[in-house]
Amino acid sequence: MSQITRHHSASSFQLDKEKEETEISQHVALEDMHLVHMSMEERTAAFALARELDPGPPVFSWRYLNFFMSIVVVLVCSCDSGFDSTIMSSVNSMTQFQDYFGLISASTGTGILFGVYTVGSVCSFFPNIILPDLLGRRVCMIIGNSLLMTGAIISANAKDMPMLLGGRWLTGFGCTMGVLSSKLYMAEITPATSRGRYMGFLNSFFFVGQIAATAAAIPLGRLTSEWSWRTCLYLQCGPAVVNILGVPWIAESPRWLYARGHAERARAILAKYHSRTGDVNSPVIKLEMQEIEAAISLEGGDRQFWNFKKVFGTRADRYRFGLCLMISVWGQLAGNSLITYFLPVLLGLAGIENRDTQRQLNLVNSVTSMCGAIAGSSAVDHIGRRKLLLSAITGACCGMFLVGALNSPAGVQSKTRADAGISFIFLFGVFYSFGMTPLQGLYPSEVLSFENRAKGLSLQAWFTNAIACINTFAIPPALGKLGYIVYFMFGAWNLIGIAVIYTFAVETKQLSLEEMSEVFDAPRPKLRSFELAAVARERVKKEKELLRARE
Secondary structure (H helix, E strand, O other): OHHHHHHHHHHHHHHHHHHHHHHHHHHHHHHOOOHHHOOHHHHHHHHHHHHHHOOOOOOOOHHHHHHHHHHHHHHHHHHHHHHHHHHHHHHHOOHHHHHHHOOOOOOHHHHHHHHHHHHHHHHOHHHHHHHHHHHOHHHHHHHHHHHHHHHHHHHHOOOOHHHHHHHHHHHHHHHHHHHHHHHHHHHHHOOHHHHHHHHHHHHHOHHHHHHHHHHHHHHHOOOOOOHHHHHHHHHOHHHHHHHHHHHHHOOOOHHHHHHOOOHHHHHHHHHHHHOOOOOOOOHHHHHHHHHHHHHOOOOOOOOOOOOOHHHHOOHHHHHHHHHHHHHHHHHHOOOHHHHHHHHHHHHHHOOOOOHHHHHHHHHHHHHHHHHHHHHHHHHHHHHOHHHHHHHHHHHHHHHHHHHHHHHOOOOOOOHHHHHHHHHHHHHHHHHHHHHHHHHHHHHHHHHOOHHHHHHHHHHHHHHHHHHHHHHHHHHHHHHHHHOOHHHHHHHHHHHHHHHHHHHHOOOOOOOOHHHHHHHHHOOOHHHHHHHHHHHHHHHHHHHHHHHHHHO
């Protein structure tokens, strides 16, 4: 028995020694590697091997907690946008607010009130290109949220319509700057293995702001004084305050630091958040630094921020940006703005006249939409981008037609029919949030080439806000004159969206940047993406089999 025990101990010792020697040899092999001399397949293998040797900080550690709290501070920026959209929808349903400014729920004045926020977003275009690279991501989050707070305070103290519109313009300007800076920061501070998930949650946090705003507006709406709506607008400062107080305590983007010549500070931040032991010489950190070095020039890169010629330079570039515009157009004109800003008006058309009930149903819509967004963020790497887009736009199309039919004056009118119409409004929100919410930030960043990504995303954001201007100014008079027919108009537009997405959208799931270039250089990019996606699926399958075999 003792001989067996000694033999077993010796075998275990030998296995442990072999494992240690293997890890040392792998570490040495990684030391000799440089990304510049690797193919894309070799890069993938090198990163996989490095992460196996250094999987990152333990979940139950101070460094991981610090990283998690940094992420929460950044996520709050996305709450700003969601809070604003819903708080204004709720305020617009309050008779105290409408009587004070002489507004009607679906009037041109209401459209201007919502639209001036978008005008502020459009005006932030050039500052959003220049300032994040000049001052850093953290400083721009603080500037954006400070402007947002100033605008919210001006709006909350408004004595007349010009003062209210000025506050709304400044709120839109600041909110857009804060949100854009948070997206840049999130993409640059998170590990590559979990970046897609974090970016999806950043977009989904829009609904956390929506839920908080609606929950606050329900009891405040029952007040009879003007403080009902003034307090709602003051509360808009809440997420901004959290971000402003938290940002000074988080690390700057390592990518931005490297671009400004602070390579050692960048290396230290990467080691703190991406290495299990915080070792600056970890193979993961060395490879990440090489990746940043290959992507960024220490001289600062392209300083011609006004020149967008490269975005449209070749057929492949134009196809890439065309897909970004596709996301902008149907991300704004699928009917989502109709629901987000004018839900109380739609509920009134469906027979729900009680303002308190309208705000309660607004809360229900925010919760159900958030559930759809979280489900979509979790499923995006399993279902694929193209299928997710098609399912979202198809569901939105069906939802608009069904709501229009149930709210039309034709046929027998009943409470059951009205309730069904409201239910399909909520289902529309679920379908839209399931596909469009996680992909609005992810898909454009994947299809754009690296050299055009910053300018392409900025230009896409400008187009998105410009389209939103049309949306917010056109919906109020359309609702006033056409009523339920507006649903059918959006439904018909979504039919066109189905055709456009089916015809042109490429699949980007599991494709490397090198493979994406091959997709758009092909005569038929969509079909080529299918072929490469199939190859990528087989590659991932083999990698999983190898990992199981090692275990």
